[in-house]
Amino acid sequence: MRADHEILAFIGEQLGYHFADRSLLLQAVTHRSFANEATEGDQITHNERLEFLGDAVLGVVVSEMLMDAYPEVNEGELSRMRAALVNELDLARVARQRQLGEVLKLGKGEECSGGRNKTSLLADLLEALLGAIYLDGGIENARQVIHTALGDQVKAVGLRSARFDSKSRLQESMQQEGKPLPHYEVVLTTGPEHARQFTVSVCAEGQEIGRGVGKNKKEAEQNAARQALGKEPKPLKSSDLQEENLS
Numbered sequence: 001m002r003a004d005h006e007i008l009a010f011i012g013e014q015l016g017y018h019f020a021d022r023s024l025l026l027q028a029v030t031h032r033s034f035a036n037e038a039t040e041g042d043q044i045t046h047n048e049r050l051e052f053l054g055d056a057v058l059g060v061v062v063s064e065m066l067m068d069a070y071p072e073v074n075e076g077e078l079s080r081m082r083a084a085l086v087n088e089l090d091l092a093r094v095a096r097q098r099q100l101g102e103v104l105k106l107g108k109g110e111e112c113s114g115g116r117n118k119t120s121l122l123a124d125l126l127e128a129l130l131g132a133i134y135l136d137g138g139i140e141n142a143r144q145v146i147h148t149a150l151g152d153q154v155k156a157v158g159l160r161s162a163r164f165d166s167k168s169r170l171q172e173s174m175q176q177e178g179k180p181l182p183h184y185e186v187v188l189t190t191g192p193e194h195a196r197q198f199t200v201s202v203c204a205e206g207q208e209i210g211r212g213v214g215k216n217k218k219e220a221e222q223n224a225a226r227q228a229l230g231k232e233p234k235p236l237k238s239s240d241l242q243e244e245n246l247s
Contacts, residue, residue, distance in 0.1 A: 007103045014098040015129065015145050021136050024050075026105075028132035031121060033107030047128035054131030055086075057139070061146045062086055065154045072167055074219045081157045085150060091123035094149050100125055166225035170202070170210075173229070179204060182228070184221045187211075200224045 002010065004026060011025060012018040019025040027045050035046040062085055066078050073081070084090075095101065101116035104125055115121050126149075134142040170182055181204075188199035200220035202210045212223025 002103055010103055011100075011129070014100065015133075016148060017133055017137065017141055017145050019132070019136050024132040024136050025129075028128040029103050029125065030105045031107065031110060031115070031125075033110040033115070034105040037107040047124070050128040050131035050135075051124045052131070053134060054127035054129065057130050057134045057142050058086055058127060058146060061139075061143050062150065062154070064143075065147065065150070066157075069154055072218065072222060074214070074222060084157050085153055088119055088123040090153065091126050092119040094153075095122035095126045098149075100129070166222050166229055170225040170228055174204060182209070182225070184224065186217060186220070202228050 004022065007029060008019060008022055008025060011029075028047050028050050030044060030046050032046040032048060035044045038044040059082070062082055063078070066073070066081050066085075070078070070081070096117075101122055104116055104121065106115045106121075110118075110121070130142055130146065133145055174180070174182060182202050183204070184200055184202050186198055187201045189196060190199075191197045195215075197213060197215060198217050198220040199211065199213050200217065200223075201208050202212075202221070202224040210224045210226075210228030212220045212225070212227055214220035214223055
C-alpha cells in the first residue's frame with residue numbers, strides 16, 4: 001500500500017489536481033473495508049459520503065457538457081446520453097485508464113479478492129475523488145477534472161446517438177447534394193397554453209419534405225428533420241389534424 005504522500009503525488013499527476021486538504025483525498029481513497037479493519041481509536045472515515053457528493057457533481061457537469069455540445073438535442077435524448085456516460089462501467093474505465101485502483105485503501109478481504117480492479121469499487125472511487133475535489137477546490141476545479149476525464153466520451157456519445165442533431169445532418173445532406181438549405185415553419189399549434197404542442201413543416205425547393213410534432217418549436221423542428229431523413233413515419237398533415245380535432 002502506498003504511503004500518504006505518494007498517494008497525494010500520484011493523484012495530482014493522474015487527475016491534474018493537487019489537494020490542499022490532504023485529509024479529503026485520503027478519505028476519498030479509503031474503502032469501507034479498510035475503515036472497518038482499523039484498530040480501535042483510529043479516526044478513519046471511508047469514502048461513501050464523498051461518493052454520494054461526487055455523483056451529484058458529476059451529473060451536473062456532464063449535463064452542462066452535453067447541453068453545450070449538443071444545443072439542438074431535446075431533453076429526453078440528453079438524459080439518455082448522460083446515462084450512457086455516467087454509468088458504472090464507463091466510470092470504472094476512466095479510473096482504470098488513470099490507474100486509480102493503485103491508491104485505493106482496502107481491507108485484507110477486498111485486497112485478496114481483487115478489489116483494486118472491481119468495476120463497482122473503481123467507479124465509486126472516481127466519484128469520491130470528484131466529491132473531494134469539489135469540497136477542496138470548488139466546482140471549477142471539479143469541472144476541469146471532469147472535462148479532462150470525460151471530454152472524449154462526450155464527443156463519442158453524440159456520434160453514437162442515432163437521434164443526434166437531425167437538423168444538422170439534414171442540412172449537411174442537402175449541401176452535399178447541392179440543394180438549398182431547408183426552411184422550417186410552424187403550421188399548427190394545439191393544446192392549452194401550459195401544454196402547447198407544435199407541428200412544424202420543413203420545406204426545400206418549395207416542397208414539404210418532412211413534418212414533426214413537439215412540446216416546443218426546437219423539438220418539433222428536430223422531429224421534422226428526422227422525418228425528412230427517413231427516420232420516422234410521416235405524421236398527419238395539419239388539415240388532417242384539424243379535422244381530427246373537430247370530430
